[in-house]
Amino acid sequence: MEQANLVDFIVLNLGHARTVHHWCNEDISSPFIRIYYVKEGRAYFHLPSGDIELTSGHMYMVPSYVPNSYECEPNLDFYYLFVYQRMVSEINLFDIYDFPIEVKSNEAANLLFENYCSLYPQLNLPSRDATEFANHQSYRDYAMAYMKMPFYERMQLHGLVEILFSYFMKHAKQKSVVKDSRIAELLNYIQQHISDVITIDDLADKACLTKSHLIRSFSRTMGITPLQYILRKKIQHAQSLLLSTDMTVNRISEATGFNDVSYFIRLFKKNIGFTPQEYREKLIG
Numbered sequence: 294m295e296q297a298n299l300v301d302f303i304v305l306n307l308g309h310a311r312t313v314h315h316w317c318n319e320d321i322s323s324p325f326i327r328i329y330y331v332k333e334g335r336a337y338f339h340l341p342s343g344d345i346e347l348t349s350g351h352m353y354m355v356p357s358y359v360p361n362s363y364e365c366e367p368n369l370d371f372y373y374l375f376v377y378q379r380m381v382s383e384i385n386l387f388d389i390y391d392f393p394i395e396v397k398s399n400e401a402a403n404l405l406f407e408n409y410c411s412l413y414p415q416l417n418l419p420s421r422d423a424t425e426f427a428n429h430q431s432y433r434d435y436a437m438a439y440m441k442m443p444f445y446e447r448m449q450l451h452g453l454v455e456i457l458f459s460y461f462m463k464h465a466k467q468k469s470v471v472k473d474s475r476i477a478e479l480l481n482y483i484q485q486h487i488s489d490v491i492t493i494d495d496l497a498d499k500a501c502l503t504k505s506h507l508i509r510s511f512s513r514t515m516g517i518t519p520l521q522y523i524l525r526k527k528i529q530h531a532q533s534l535l536l537s538t539d540m541t542v543n544r545i546s547e548a549t550g551f552n553d554v555s556y557f558i559r560l561f562k563k564n565i566g567f568t569p570q571e572y573r574e575k576l577i578g
Contacts, residue, residue, distance in 0.1 A: 303377040305435040308417035317364035325377040334369035372406035390465040
């Protein structure tokens, strides 16, 4: 499977910051990828997979839609890159690889961040004090600003993202989904029909399998049932629409294949911890 054409990126923010006070943020589930390079100081991620201490000389990547909390000690000095992943192909890069959260970095990464931050100061969040990050403008506005940049600048920023991703890709492990073409085709089908009602019968017909065989094969490969995977992708699509559009919750419910908006809101809150409107307000104000 060709990885080069799987994704495109919108760079939302790129910058340098230092915490002045102890700072924490809880219950974050963002539709964008976050990469950090720690120059000095300590911080902590609280992830479903466990707690991670952030230390100097390392880079960290939190994939989109991964629930987490984090806390930073005073005088944490770090670079940050927030990236929205647009789908070019139907399969998400994170469906194909297990990426490490932490990698050992080097001076080259530090210089990359330093140089690109000086080239694109407009991508900085408004305050260098990370405790004020909650007051930034809408991420939707940042995405629109990126799309208005000259093409050569977007190419340069895309190059930065690919270089930084390569640090993590070096240690990534390929998932078994890549080895099962039928499951890979089903993931494509689900992504292409994310706005529709998708049933087990649909998937079984597509894969030319019985329903029981489909459920066993899918669950063995993906670690969750087909219906759980479909729900996860629909909720993620809803998160993306809440971030990137002005669509009402009713419209987003329809666009993710839910005919009953009340049911959609209940499912969203059960999975994310907030109603769609609360999530939108928390993320973009």
